[in-house]
Every structure is written in structure tokens, then in C-alpha cells.
Amino acid sequence: xxxxxxxxxxxxxxxxxxxxxxxxxxxxxxxxxxxxxxxxxxxxxxxxxxxxxxxxxxxxxxxxxxxxxxxxxxxxxxxxxxxxxxxxxxxxxxxxxxxxxxxxxxxxxxxxxxxxxx
Amino acid sequence: xxxxxxxxxxxxxxxxxxxxxxxxxxxxxxxxxxxxxxxxxxxxxxxxxxxxxxxxxxxxxxxxxxxxxxxxxxxxxxxxxxxxxxxxxxxxxxxxxxxxxxxxxxxxxxxxxxx
Numbered sequence: 110x111x112x113x114x115x116x117x118x119x120x121x122x123x124x125x126x127x128x129x130x131x132x133x134x135x136x137x138x139x140x141x142x143x144x145x146x147x148x149x150x151x152x153x154x155x156x157x158x159x160x161x162x163x164x165x166x167x168x169x170x171x172x173x174x175x176x177x178x179x180x181x182x183x184x185x186x187x188x189x190x191x192x193x194x195x196x197x198x199x200x201x202x203x204x205x206x207x208x209x210x211x212x213x214x215x216x217x218x219x220x221x222x223x224x225x226x227x
Numbered sequence: 228x229x230x231x232x233x234x235x236x237x238x239x240x241x242x243x244x245x246x247x248x249x250x251x252x253x254x255x256x257x258x259x260x261x262x263x264x265x266x267x268x269x270x271x272x273x274x275x276x277x278x279x280x281x282x283x284x285x286x287x288x289x290x291x292x293x294x295x296x297x298x299x300x301x302x303x304x305x306x307x308x309x310x311x312x313x314x315x316x317x318x319x320x321x322x323x324x325x326x327x328x329x330x331x332x333x334x335x336x337x338x339x340x341x342x
Contacts (some may be wrong), residue, residue, distance in 0.1 A: 153272075155329055
């Protein structure tokens with residue numbers, strides 16, 4: 110149980126285009142989903158926290174107009190990188206908290222999405 | 228603000244031996260959770276073990292166990308009978324109970340298990 114998927118697993122796009130990444134909780138409902146960014150050989154950096162049906166909360170320094178987050182249902186959150194540039198190239202990871210097992214305070218992670226902007 | 232420190236950027240161990248990864252944290256909170264996550268070359272984050280701060284008993288999961296020292300704010304991970312599949316980055320993480328839902332991660336320790 111507690112499986113989180115991400116799609117696509119990797120994407121290459123041209124500079125200036127927008128890219129959408131999906132994060133789905135497959136066997137549970139997620140009260141909260143989180144989006145992280147990870148640079149090579151570094152730790153995870155939290156970008157934003159999203160709750161179903163409400164606006165995402167962005168971390169300091171993260172451009173909300175650049176990284177659009179939508180959490181339309183209890184099983185799906187999307188991250189859209191708008192007008193992507195080479196510096197946006199990175200590994201993006203989502204995680205989700207189980208609505209039922211919320212007392213466990215555990216985040217379950219997706220497999221990540223590699224984004225390369227040319 | 229909470230901080231998590233992993234002082235060992237890299238470690239190596241021989242297959243079948245035991246290795247301990249260190250983690251210290253700084254917080255003024257009394258109720259919180261601590262986690263060890265593993266990130267193998269596939270980069271999938273996998274929960275290894277979880278500890279509630281109010282529990283004095285150290286958590287164990289098969290070959291993985293922790294040494295939780297609340298007063299010292301220390302949370303080390305012991306891997307027994309190391310296997311080649313244990314080769315990965317290991318991240319220590321902190322979460323405040325009932326407060327912010329944000330996980331605070333350490334910088335990670337790269338563990339290599341040698342045959």
C-alpha cells in the first residue's frame with residue numbers, strides 16, 4: 110500500500126515551453142501533497158505544499174507564477190513549469206500523506222520526474 | 228527553525244557487516260517524528276524507519292534499527308548484515324507533530340556496500 114506515481118518519469122522540452130508533471134496516490138487518498146526539487150548529489154528542497162481544493166503554499170524563494178500547482182482531487186496533484194528555461198532542469202519529486210493514516214505523519218514519495226530544458 | 232545534520236557525507240561497509248549512520252537535529256519542540264529515508268540509484272525515496280519522539284523504545288525494522296537519544300538530539304541508523312542492495316543515499320528527516328507538515332531533511336549520507 111501507499112503507492113505514489115508520477116508522470117512522466119522524464120521529459121525533455123525546448124526553452125519557453127510549459128511542462129506538466131502529474132502526481133497520483135494510487136491506493137489512498139492524500140490530504141496533502143508536497144513538491145520537492147532535487148539537484149544532483151544534494152538533498153530534497155521543498156517547493157510547495159498543496160491541499161486538495163485550496164491554493165498551494167509556496168516556500169520562500171519559489172516563484173508561484175513559475176511553478177503552478179493544482180490539487181484538484183484527493184488523488185491527484187499537478188506541477189506545471191511555465192516558460193521553462195535551462196535553469197529549471199532538475200529532478201522533481203512529489204510526496205503524499207495518507208488521509209486515513211494521517212496519524213502516522215508519514216510522507217510517501219513518487220519515483221520522481223527528470224526534466225531537461227534545452 | 229529545525230535543522231538536521233548528517234556529518235558523514237560518504238561511508239562504506241563490507242557486505243554482511245554492520246554500519247551506523249549518524250544524524251543530529253536541533254529543535255525546541257517536545258513532540259516530533261524522525262525518519263530515515265533511503266534513495267537508491269533509481270532515486271525513488273523509500274521510507275526505512277520511523278520514530279516518534281514520545282516513545283523511548285528504539286524503532287526497528289528487520290536489519291535496520293535506530294539509536295534515539297532525545298536529550299542529545301541524536302538519531303543514528305544501524306544497518307546490520309549489510310547487503311549490496313543497501314547501497315544508496317540515506318536521508319535523515321524531522322517532522323514537528325501537530326505543526327507544520329514540512330519534512331526537514333539532512334544533506335544525506337552516501338553509503339556504499341562493497342562485496
